[in-house]
Amino acid sequence: MSDKSRKSPRRTPIWQAIATALRGDISEGRYTTGAKLPTEAALATRFGVNRHTVRHALSALADEGLVRARRGAGVFVMARPxxxxxxxxxxxxxxxxxxxxxxxxxxxxxxxxxxxxxxxxxxxxxxxxxxxxxxxxxxxxxxxxxxxxxxxxxxxxxxxxxxxxxxxxxxxxxxxxxxxxxxxxxxxxxxxxxxxxxxxxxxxxxxxxxxxxxxxxxxxxxxxxxxxxxxxxxxxxxxxxxx
CATH class of the missing domain: 3.40.1410.10 (Chorismate lyase-like)
Structure with missing residues (x-):
């Protein structure tokens, strides 16, 4: 079997990995209820990605009820374990x-x-x-x-x-x-x-x-x-x- 015919291992999308990391930060108390998360630009720098990828991760956390975006203010933690x-x-x-x-x-x-x-x-x-x-x-x-x-x-x-x-x-x-x-x-x-x-x-x-x-x-x-x-x-x- 040639290398080309082998299936490459399935990779976790980057935005999901970022969402998982931020969930861990919230769960472990690095960001408490009501705390403001770093800006999209700061998170993009931290994870080495563009702001669109960070926005996708934050949107997933918002759908889960963990964070909420406030227009002009930033993204805030809404829940604690x-x-x-x-x-x-x-x-x-x-x-x-x-x-x-x-x-x-x-x-x-x-x-x-x-x-x-x-x-x-x-x-x-x-x-x-x-x-x-x-x-x-x-x-x-x-x-x-x-x-x-x-x-x-x-x-x-x-x-x-x-x-x-x-x-x-x-x-x-x-x-x-x-x-x-x-x-x-x-x-x-x-x-x-x-x-x-x-x-x-x-x-x-x-x-x-x-x-x-x-x-x-x-x-x-x-x-x-x-x-x-x-x-x-x-x-x-x-x-x-x-x-």
Missing amino acids: TEYPIGRRVRFHENLLAAGRRPEKRVLHIETRAATQGEAAALDLATGDAVCAYHGLSFADEQPIALFQSLFPVGRLIGIEAALADHRSVTRALAEVGVADYTRLSTRLTAVAADATQALHLHVTEGAPLLRSSGVNADPDGRPVEFGRTWFAGDRVTLTLEV
Whole structure:
């Protein structure tokens, strides 16, 4: 095979590499919320490109809600990563309030269906037993930060579907069906790439990095009451493990 017939390796577009570098700067606190980014000319010099390439990168960050251009003033950081602790007691509302953010949940879909083999194993059920699946979107200060799916054993938690529809809050819904408290039994974290649907909900580009958390919560007797999976926007959330 000649050199000409070999396919050259796929290269990341320069504007995407610049956008990634600036996301990292924002995530690591080099540019904080409200801070003004360097001018297009300064960024062009930093990265060794023309201003059009820099403008393309900044436009991508603006589409993600990370920055906003103000006419005649420059480009400013609009978001900072949300500190989100994961330990024995994971509570979405409390976690975001503690981080100084305004929490919100949006219900996408609630359904009762048969558990898959993996879901049944996590909830200590038989494959095919009924589970309530709660699909939703989590926000911090009106910015989408995570997609989630929580599964609950219907036979063990009578009325859970109606309770979730009424309250949206998992903690309040579980309390209504008799689970006054619950703690985390296990957590697994995996890096994944956003698919088209996830990208649409989270306002990121398809293939953007997400951090998937899978966990099981149990009642005070140790019985699993929730199997949850959450896909966090990688540059909007800093997960911290509590021991």
